[in-house]
Amino acid sequence: MIKRYVSAGIGVIILFLLQSTLFQSLSLAGISPNLLIIITSAVGFMRGKKEGMFTGILAGALIDIFYCDVFGINALIYMYIGYINGIFRKNFLPEDVRLPLLLIGASDLIYCGGVFALRFLLRSKMDLSFYLMNIIIPELVYTVLVSIILYRLIYFISTKLDKLERRRPRKFV
Numbered sequence: 001m002i003k004r005y006v007s008a009g010i011g012v013i014i015l016f017l018l019q020s021t022l023f024q025s026l027s028l029a030g031i032s033p034n035l036l037i038i039i040t041s042a043v044g045f046m047r048g049k050k051e052g053m054f055t056g057i058l059a060g061a062l063i064d065i066f067y068c069d070v071f072g073i074n075a076l077i078y079m080y081i082g083y084i085n086g087i088f089r090k091n092f093l094p095e096d097v098r099l100p101l102l103l104i105g106a107s108d109l110i111y112c113g114g115v116f117a118l119r120f121l122l123r124s125k126m127d128l129s130f131y132l133m134n135i136i137i138p139e140l141v142y143t144v145l146v147s148i149i150l151y152r153l154i155y156f157i158s159t160k161l162d163k164l165e166r167r168r169p170r171k172f173v
Contacts, residue, residue: 004161008043008055011154015039016062031138033146034108036063040078041107042100042147042154044085045092052082077114081107094155097148104147105140112136 015035023032036059044052060075068074085103092099116131 003164004047004051005054007157007161008039008047008051009058011039011043011157012036012055012058012062015150016059020066028142029138031135031142033143034111034139035143035146035150036060036078037081037108037111037143038104038147038150039154040082041085041104042151042158044082045088045100045103046155046158047086048089049083049086052086053079054082056080056082073115073118077111077118081110084110094159097151100151101144101147104151105144108140108143109136112139 015038019032019035023035026032040052040056040059043055056078057075060073060078061071063074063078064071085107088099088103112131112135116128116136120126120131
């Protein structure tokens with residue numbers, strides 16, 4: 001169990017660094033994919049609510065620490081995204097890619113809507129159509145396209161951790 005939290009933490013840090021560096025230079029029209037949404041959603045529906053929430057809090061806290069003036073907004077949004085995706089764990093089928101892509105897309109919409117509501121709407125910047133057409137939809141498309149590849153990698157790591165946990169001998173109590 002500890003290996004799962006450590007591997008999720010390492011994954012979040014690696015994807016945060018990639019999102020902050022490499023994918024900023026690969027941005028299209030100033031839009032880059034949200035890699036942290038991908039890992040938060042994937043861990044949530046592969047592992048459940050608790051691990052999804054942990055991954056979400058860590059991912060959101062990193063964004064809050066490095067990019068936001070108000071700490072906790074992103075951590076809160078990501079935590080809820082991890083929890084909501086954890087609800088779908090019972091519907092998770094490893095061979096079906098449609099549900100994960102749908103959940104990742106919906107999670108990105110939830111995140112962008114939450115950011116709009118908490119950061120822009122509260123400052124009386126109400127141009128939702130501009131934000132939707134220039135930020136939300138392009139980011140959503142780019143994130144879903146990148147998640148096709150990244151999801152497979154996260155799933156591969158998750159199955160390897162499952163195999164390691166099954167091979168480990170159980171303690172007698």
